[in-house]
Amino acid sequence: MTNALVLLSGGLDSATTLAIAREAGFGCYAISFAYGQRHFVELEAAKTIAQDFSVLEHRIVPIDLSAFGGSALTDSHIAVPEIPCEGIPVTYVPARNTVFLSLALAWSEVLEVRDIFMGVNAVDYSGYPDCRPEFVQAFETLANLATRAGVEGERFTIHTPLIDLSKRDIIARGLSLGVDYRQTVSCYQPNDRGEACGRCESCRLRREGFVQSGVADPTRYVAA
């Protein structure tokens, strides 16, 4: 069996990505990040999902991006917007996916894993630059120049199976693979019980995905 490493945030997309990697026959390691996000409930969700899909090992790496600030997701003084905005929103965390992929690459090289899965999506997404195919391609190029493995002729591949899918299609795929979306947390500002606000952009994209899928939305929302 070939092994892979999956970036697992605890959200809908990365849970689906893990399910897809398992379905493709990979033994899966999972990596999550305690990066100074506003809440830890998504990390609790990541643990549950990792267990559901029998990962070989799940690591939660502490890397405090809130020390740098500059994002509504890591700085509680910046409000999470609840109205769609033009351009890249303040929920963008500077260089977050670059940092996450770099650390995933470091662990992958030690694990002798060459396949890295990431649930980025460039259709129903918040417009973050580091979710686009050209970013992923540039990171793959970098990975093969940066590492001993790359120099010695092996190849790292960054798999992004959701990149061109709509949220509806992601949900359909995940349901067919047994993902329990009730366990996942997508909200940018859930409460301590993991209940979603229902108003931020991430909630909006997720909710619309369930509406379009024609399946009941299992998300636990904060009581109105």
Next chain:
Amino acid sequence: MTNALVLLSGGLDSATTLAIAREAGFGCYAISFAYGQRHFVELEAAKTIAQDFSVLEHRIVPIDLSAFGGSALTDSHIAVPEIPCEGIPVTYVPARNTVFLSLALAWSEVLEVRDIFMGVNAVDYSGYPDCRPEFVQAFETLANLATRAGVEGERFTIHTPLIDLSKRDIIARGLSLGVDYRQTVSCYQPNDRGEACGRCESCRLRREGFVQSGVADPTRYVAA
């Protein structure tokens, strides 16, 4: 004044790089990493050097790469080699410079700094893949795809003023700019007082640089 961010390890090369960035007229921020290296004396050295060159702010970011292991520099069970070897040595830390540059990029974006300086060198070096010009170029490409700043038409530049210099030329340059090399720690396995072993590859390259420069080697070595 334009500001820059300098990766500062506490070694000879990064101290020289900071001096060059200051000489070029940049106001300088400095970033170091507590990455689980065997010793902290290089971080103490970094603090001293940052102060010598009046940086605007010096951050030491904790990111425990020793949790992944796979290198003599982060795993005390792997001996630091004292005889030159073929290929990439065991002192290579998987994806280290990718992780460091990613975090530097994150802070730079928040600081609105677009110039990042790094003291990598591809002449008198240990053969690490992530010290080569093609790696640096790939990271610069990535940085401009990964970030809000890049998307909005600004450009990050990764400056590597030492990349083509011999150790002798680096030392000559640094001395002309007032670098106090006695404060710097290059050794892969210094003792707690910051004294260098004199036997590892990093000591060897440094020592030869001073011999070729024709200046006295100010390095504090462990008594034989």
